[in-house]
Amino acid sequence: MTVTFADIEAARVRIAGQVDRTPTRYSRRLSQLTGAEVWVKFDNLHFTGSFKERGALNRLLQLTPEERKRGVVAASAGNHAQALAYHGGRLGIPVTIVMPEGTPFVKIDGTRAHGANVVIHGLDFSGSTEEAHRLRDQDGFIFVSAFDDAGIVAGQGVCGIEFMEDAPGLDALIIPIGGGGLIAGCAIAAKAMRPDIRIFGVEAAMYPSFSARRAGQPSKCGGQTIAEGIAIKAAGDIPYALGNPLIEDVLVCQEADFEKGVAFLATLEKTVAEGAGAGGLAALLAYPDRFRGMKVGIELTGGNIDARMLAVVLNRELVRERRLTVYRILSDDRPGILSAMAAVIGDVGGNIIDVVHNRLALDVPAKGAEFDIMVETRDSAHADEIGQALKDKGYALRMG
Structure with a gap:
C-alpha cells in the first residue's frame, strides 16, 4: 500500500x-x-x-454507494470519532464509534451530538478496536481506521x-x-x-x-x-x-x-x-x-x-512556577494565631487561597496544630520572600 x-x-x-x-x-x-x-x-x-476531519472526509468520500448504505464503524478516543460522525452525518452515512473507557466527556458528548451511535468498550484503544472489528463482522459495517x-x-x-x-x-x-x-x-x-x-x-x-x-x-x-x-x-x-x-x-x-x-x-x-x-x-x-x-x-x-x-x-503549572505555594507551619493552637500568620503573609503581598488545620497528626503536640496555608504569589522569588518573612516572625515551616 x-x-x-x-x-x-x-x-x-x-x-x-x-x-x-x-x-x-x-x-x-x-x-x-x-x-x-x-x-x-x-x-x-x-x-x-x-485535524482528523481531512482524513475522515477523504475516506468517506471514497466509499461506494453500497458501502455508504451499510455504514461505518471505527475505534477512537474521540477526535477521529467526532470527525467521522460529523461528516458521516453530513453525507447521510450511518456511523458507529467504539470509545475506550475513560475517554474525556467532551469527546463522547461531541461525537453523540453529531448523530453517531457511541459504544463505550475496552480499557484502551486496543480493546475498542477489537470491539469495532466484532461489530464490523456482526453488522456488516465498513471499518474505518483512525490511521491505518x-x-x-x-x-x-x-x-x-x-x-x-x-x-x-x-x-x-x-x-x-x-x-x-x-x-x-x-x-x-x-x-x-x-x-x-x-x-x-x-x-x-x-x-x-x-x-x-x-x-x-x-x-x-x-x-x-x-x-x-x-x-x-x-x-x-x-x-x-x-x-x-x-x-x-x-x-x-x-x-x-x-x-x-x-x-x-x-x-x-x-x-x-x-x-x-x-x-x-x-x-x-x-x-x-x-x-x-x-x-x-x-x-x-x-x-x-x-x-x-x-x-x-x-x-x-502555577504550582510548578510556585505561583501557588503551600506553607506548612507548626504552631500553637490558640486564638488569633491564624490572624497573625495571615498578617505576615499579607504584609509581603501574598494572597491566601486556602487554609487547612490539622490537629490530629501524631507528630504535632496536643496543644498545637499544623496549618497548610495555600498562597498565591507573584513568582518563585516572591514565594521565598513570604517563607522568609514567616521564619523571621518565628514560625516553624515544615516540608509540605
Whole structure:
C-alpha cells in the first residue's frame, strides 16, 4: 500500500470547500520561550476541534454507494470519532464509534451530538478496536481506521501541503504520533514540496510505540496520559511503512512536558490545546537544543480537552512556577494565631487561597496544630520572600 503526493493533491481537491483551511501563524511569544522561530498550525480551530476531519472526509468520500448504505464503524478516543460522525452525518452515512473507557466527556458528548451511535468498550484503544472489528463482522459495517488506511493518510497529508504553503521557509516540522497517519501524510507532502525539510515525531513516554518499533524493541505501553489522543500501543502498518523513512527522529516527552505545552499555549498563545495537541510545543520545551535558532512548524492537532482537566493543568503549572505555594507551619493552637500568620503573609503581598488545620497528626503536640496555608504569589522569588518573612516572625515551616 502506498500513498503519493498525487494522492494527497487529489484528496485536497476532493475535500475542498468541506473542511476549513486552518491558519498558520508565527508565534513571537513561543519563539521567545523556546529559542526557535515557531510557527503554529491551529488545527484546533476545525469545526470538530482537531485535524482528523481531512482524513475522515477523504475516506468517506471514497466509499461506494453500497458501502455508504451499510455504514461505518471505527475505534477512537474521540477526535477521529467526532470527525467521522460529523461528516458521516453530513453525507447521510450511518456511523458507529467504539470509545475506550475513560475517554474525556467532551469527546463522547461531541461525537453523540453529531448523530453517531457511541459504544463505550475496552480499557484502551486496543480493546475498542477489537470491539469495532466484532461489530464490523456482526453488522456488516465498513471499518474505518483512525490511521491505518491509505485514504486517511492521504487526507491528513493535506495538512502538510497547507503548512508548507503558509510557512514555506520552515526548517522542520514537529508532529505528534499516535497511529502515525498524520505524520506519514504530512511527511510525504512536505518532502515532496521541500526535500530538505526535517520531520520530527513526538510520542508520550507511556506510549512510545513508533520509536520502539524503529529501534526493533518491544513496545511497553500503558497508563493514563494527558495525551490520550496519541495513546496508541502500536502504530499502523501503513503509516509506519510510509512515514518511517522520512522521519529524522521521534522525541519522547514526559507528562509534565505535555502539561506545560497545554498551559503555555493557553497563557501565551491564548488558545486551547488538548494534551496530544500540545505535543509539538512539549518537544520544543523538552529538547530545546535540538531546535534553537531553527524555523520550526508545530502542528497543534486538537483542542478537545475537558474544562475540568484544563483547569487542573493550569493550576498544576502555577504550582510548578510556585505561583501557588503551600506553607506548612507548626504552631500553637490558640486564638488569633491564624490572624497573625495571615498578617505576615499579607504584609509581603501574598494572597491566601486556602487554609487547612490539622490537629490530629501524631507528630504535632496536643496543644498545637499544623496549618497548610495555600498562597498565591507573584513568582518563585516572591514565594521565598513570604517563607522568609514567616521564619523571621518565628514560625516553624515544615516540608509540605
